[in-house]
Amino acid sequence: MGAQAQIITAPDSIKAGKGTRKQQLDKIKARKNRLFTDSLGGSEPANAVLLDTTLFNKYGDLLHDDPEYNPRQPLWKPAAQVLGINAVFMGFNRYVAKADYGYVSPSTWKRNLRSEPEWDTDEFGINFIGHPYQGTLYFNAARAQGYSYWQSLPFAVGGSLTWEYFGENTLPSYNDMIYTPLNGAFLGEVLYRVSSNILDDRTTGRERAVREIAAGLINPVRGLNRLLQGKTFQVTNKEVYEKEPINVTLFAGVHRQNRNQDDVFGAGYNNAMLNVQLDYGNPFELQKRKPFDLFRLRAEFSESKQDTVSGIINNITGYGVLLGRNNQVGKLDLLTGFFQYYDYWNTRNFDLGALGFGGGLFARYPLSRQVNLYTNAHLGVIPLAGNSTRFAPDENGLRDYVYTTGLHGKLETTLSLGKYASAAFVYYHYWLKTFEGLEGSNSIGIVRPRLTVQVFKNVSLGYEHFGYTTNRRLEAFPIQRSTITDQKIFLQLFLQDPQRKGRYN
Numbered sequence: 001m002g003a004q005a006q007i008i009t010a011p012d013s014i015k016a017g018k019g020t021r022k023q024q025l026d027k028i029k030a031r032k033n034r035l036f037t038d039s040l041g042g043s044e045p046a047n048a049v050l051l052d053t054t055l056f057n058k059y060g061d062l063l064h065d066d067p068e069y070n071p072r073q074p075l076w077k078p079a080a081q082v083l084g085i086n087a088v089f090m091g092f093n094r095y096v097a098k099a100d101y102g103y104v105s106p107s108t109w110k111r112n113l114r115s116e117p118e119w120d121t122d123e124f125g126i127n128f129i130g131h132p133y134q135g136t137l138y139f140n141a142a143r144a145q146g147y148s149y150w151q152s153l154p155f156a157v158g159g160s161l162t163w164e165y166f167g168e169n170t171l172p173s174y175n176d177m178i179y180t181p182l183n184g185a186f187l188g189e190v191l192y193r194v195s196s197n198i199l200d201d202r203t204t205g206r207e208r209a210v211r212e213i214a215a216g217l218i219n220p221v222r223g224l225n226r227l228l229q230g231k232t233f234q235v236t237n238k239e240v241y242e243k244e245p246i247n248v249t250l251f252a253g254v255h256r257q258n259r260n261q262d263d264v265f266g267a268g269y270n271n272a273m274l275n276v277q278l279d280y281g282n283p284f285e286l287q288k289r290k291p292f293d294l295f296r297l298r299a300e301f302s303e304s305k306q307d308t309v310s311g312i313i314n315n316i317t318g319y320g321v322l323l324g325r326n327n328q329v330g331k332l333d334l335l336t337g338f339f340q341y342y343d344y345w346n347t348r349n350f351d352l353g354a355l356g357f358g359g360g361l362f363a364r365y366p367l368s369r370q371v372n373l374y375t376n377a378h379l380g381v382i383p384l385a386g387n388s389t390r391f392a393p394d395e396n397g398l399r400d401y402v403y404t405t406g407l408h409g410k411l412e413t414t415l416s417l418g419k420y421a422s423a424a425f426v427y428y429h430y431w432l433k434t435f436e437g438l439e440g441s442n443s444i445g446i447v448r449p450r451l452t453v454q455v456f457k458n459v460s461l462g463y464e465h466f467g468y469t470t471n472r473r474l475e476a477f478p479i480q481r482s483t484i485t486d487q488k489i490f491l492q493l494f495l496q497d498p499q500r501k502g503r504y505n
Helices: 002-009 021-035 076-096 106-114 124-143 149-166 174-198 205-218 220-229
Strands: 246-258 268-280 295-302 313-329 332-346 351-366 371-388 401-417 421-436 440-456 459-474 480-495
Touching: 076 124, 076 149, 076 220, 106 149, 124 149, 124 174, 124 220, 124 313, 124 332, 124 351, 124 371, 149 174, 174 205, 174 220, 174 268, 174 295, 174 313, 174 332, 174 351, 174 371, 205 220, 246 459, 268 480, 313 351, 332 371, 332 401, 351 401, 371 421
Parallel strands: none
Antiparallel strands: 246 268, 246 480, 268 295, 295 313, 313 332, 332 351, 351 371, 371 401, 401 421, 421 440, 440 459, 459 480
């Protein structure tokens, strides 16, 4: 096995006297693409047998960050950075924003430590987007200093707890202590992985500057740590970061949410929309799974507040594998695993923010050399979610959403006709029961069929139809059943990593 490993490690290193650094990098990348590109209709690159699978994935990329270049820093460093992040937020709230809740003192700390936490009344977007992003900063304080996913998670928990008790003069909140660290770790690992794919410490000059700036914008805490550790300008002769192939899909076009309830293809507002989807890792590669070596993150934006309850973010959804196992049964490629899910939906019909965990099954069945049927199905538990009521604020008159628990089921299936066309059907369902706020339950369904047809190389014309349904049963109000539909026409730009074949987006 050691002799086989040399086949990839030797060409992956920059050698003196073998041409310029850029020329050697170009040759390394071309060679890897040639040797370790997915075979059509299969789950493995044709020459994967050339690799030492204890060090590399099937595409010749590292399975782990190089421990010599990325050593784990002493415990006090990420802990101090977590406290520093909180100090920056506290200073901003008090001296820049001059927010009432930013005026803390020993007396407010003493009261918070002696009081029972509450379920807070923050705005929906703050609780279910803002706080998870704050959790990514705590998480990456450790992740960007040599700690693994599981080792970084406690720092997200600690950052959230110290903020809740000492960062504001309001009472600590249960929802923030759960949602901030857990979905912060979800988004934090996504940001770490994407920034790793952007960084290449073998590069120099303009390319290096662009990579450093892009990675720093995506993951600011990592960018800061690279400066502190001297990595921003340090040049290596070999790859030092774990990477998996990543596909990027961009949708841009117009959409119309029908104005009237239960109206399909009716009158509505036509507004511009943009959708970005990242697919990281190959679900059908035979490998030992670890957290987030496979994930999907999809975000959609609209220019008009008429499409949403508040803001321009229509939805952010995603999943990341925590544990998994791959198998092949004849021609069928399978992945079974345990996943974490992130859901944020902001529509005129409902708001929904959910943290989920559950089991998932991915399958690929090749119908021919070019035609594949992809399916993934999920069933999970939702320990915490927020869901709008649309009737009235809670009993305190401050919050127009309730805290719930429940279940979710998700199905995504795509028939891919190679690069020429695809037909997809997606259905999500959420069963939610209120435990804090207006008593009741809600059953939410989201259906999303889509068709794309190639118009030029990796550009396709697409149509997508959304249907949002709710069935609210609140004890103090009449039952509400409603449906809002949304039609989208768009151009799709599909940027496929040559080492990750498969249009199952």
